[in-house]
Amino acid sequence: MNIKQQTIEKAVSVSGVGLHTGVSATMTFLPAPINHGYKFQRIDLEGQPIIDADVDNVVDVSRGTTLEQSGARVYTVEHTLAALVGLQIDNVLIQLDGPEPPIMDGSSIKFVEALRDAGIEEQNASRNYFEIPEPVRYINADKDIEMVALPLNDYRLTVMVDYNSQVINSQHASLNDLTTFSREIASCRTFCFLHELEALYKANLIKGGDLTNAIVIVDRDIEEGELDYLSQLLNKPKIGVNKKVGILNNIDLHYPNEMARHKLLDVVGDLALVGRPIKAQILAARPGHAANVALAKKIKKLMESAKSHVPHYDPKVPPVMDLKRICELLPHRYPFLMIDKIVYMDENSVAGLKNVTMNEPFFTGHFPNNPVMPGVLQMEAMAQTGAILALSSQPDPENYWPFLAAIENCRFRRNVVPGDTVIFKCEFTAPIKRGIVKMHGAGYVAGQMVCEADMTASLVRKR
Incomplete structure (x- = not known):
């Protein structure tokens, strides 16, 4: 799975009739900035309202997934979203001059082809994955429907359909690698x-x-x-x-099990409404749009509750920022550069890593016979992590100095000693106004909090 976010290189359009509304429309995919996500825009309506591709905006699941926001609707979004997820495209504005994306041939393949023609562009930000931490289940016993999302450091799906029909026997379909979506799933029709x-x-x-x-x-x-x-x-x-x-x-x-493959396509598209790329094993028995959306809501609820949890660090994954990039943003240098790498960052939060070794210069004089990392330097490392987030929010970060202005509600919960790997997580607690930055930070070792504080900083333009 991709590490970096992606958008498209140029705008591209497809035209056709909507499956359920019967209204002809042109749908245009447009490049979008980092952390934009998927958004639909009804350019045929007054004010050209935008509808976020969010499960909280689902208002109907009658043979398709319908979104509504601020009074504007978009019908049958699942095939469009499945194409974007299958190509691992993260940020796109989807303009429509009608109420529904064109159905094309009933699959996602025409959208995949158009997006490939537009070109896919890597962006300088990590993908904001949500890794399912525990099983998430949706069960409808009356309809014999069951879906579950299981923890997995990947994205795989298995779907089973059974319509009690002489024509269609029980069918199964699997997607074990997103890179095969275009070849094995995208052309399967409704x-x-x-x-x-x-x-x-x-x-x-x-x-x-x-x-x-x-x-x-x-x-x-x-x-x-x-x-x-x-x-x-x-x-x-x-x-x-x-x-x-x-x-x-x-x-x-196209395939003997085309029906099961199309149901898998629908699951991919509907689960895009979680709002972030997910890592999970999805198992679905007799899914439909209502069940897909119900599972997506459960995942989003878990995702929202996990925002304050300990950040995950996988040493096998390349960092969001290495030491070279950190030095390009921060003015600090040895022995006061306290962060080794940035392992996660989105528009509101950041996680930085500090490997604590016995070779740290402060250990020679700070409890030399019982080495403990000074609390003030833990705060410094946390502040530097937060400074990366604050600077990265500016279009020209190299033109600002980040100065720490205040630390409040500071707590130290356990000692940090040589051999510890500290992960500092900082998140905005308010929007940046007039260069004033407010955030909450916490440090973790082996999943346990070691320190926390509320911090205020100021971004001062260099002269």
Whole structure:
């Protein structure tokens, strides 16, 4: 999985009819800055409102996932989001001049192709992964639906579908490597059963659906007169049935388990609404949009509650900032440069690492027979970590000095000794105003807090 965030190099558009609304629209993907995430923009509405791709904005899951924010809606977002997740693109503005993305062929492949044509650009920020720390389950016993997200230092999905149909037996699909999404999952099309078709039309859905953008599974005997009725309903001159596979209009499947693969595609798209790339093993039995969104809400709730938890550090993963980059931002140098690397950073928080060794110069005079890292230097290391976050929030960080102005509510909970690896986490407690920075910081060793404090600093422009 990618370490750095990505956007696209240039704008790219696709056009077509929406599956459920039947309204023609052009959808344009635009490059977006670091930490922007996925946002839709209805440029056909007054004020061109923006709708965040967030699970809290889901208002309907009737045969698709619908978002609404500030009175503006976007229908059937899952195929679009799945393409972005599959390509590991993090930051995009998606403009629409209609209420729904084009359905294209009923899959994500046209979006994948367009995004690849636009080019993918790496950005100078780490991906803000959320690693599932414990099993997260959603169960609907009435519908025999079960989904679970399990801890895993990767992103893998396995889906099982079972429709109790003579045409479709139990099917399974797996995605063990996101880099194979474009090849193995993206082209798998949406589908419905023949018995659902007329009901969907009467429910004011699939207005843009036809036999070029959806698979219709014939799950019962059908008479010639009914075929004529369906031809009229779907505005097709002639409709037949592929007797071999039970598919309307002789459409060939891309894969024998295309239905399970498409359900996996939907899971990928719906779970994008968590708002961050996730690391987990997703197991789903008979999933649908309602279940996908319910699991996404549970994951987001866990993610929100984990914001104050100990930052995770994996020494196998390259740092967000190495010592060279730290020295480009901070004016400190040995022996007062206290941070070895930055291991995590987003728009509101940062984590820095300090390896404490017996060779530290302060150990020769500070409790020499019982070496303990001075508390004041722990605060200095924490402040330097916070300074990285504060400076990185500015468009021209090299033009500012970071000066510590105040430390409050300082507590030391245990000694820091040679051999310890201290992870300092700092997060803004208020927006930066007039160069004044307020944040809370904490230091951890082996998952246990060793110190914490509230800090105020000022960013002073260099003369």
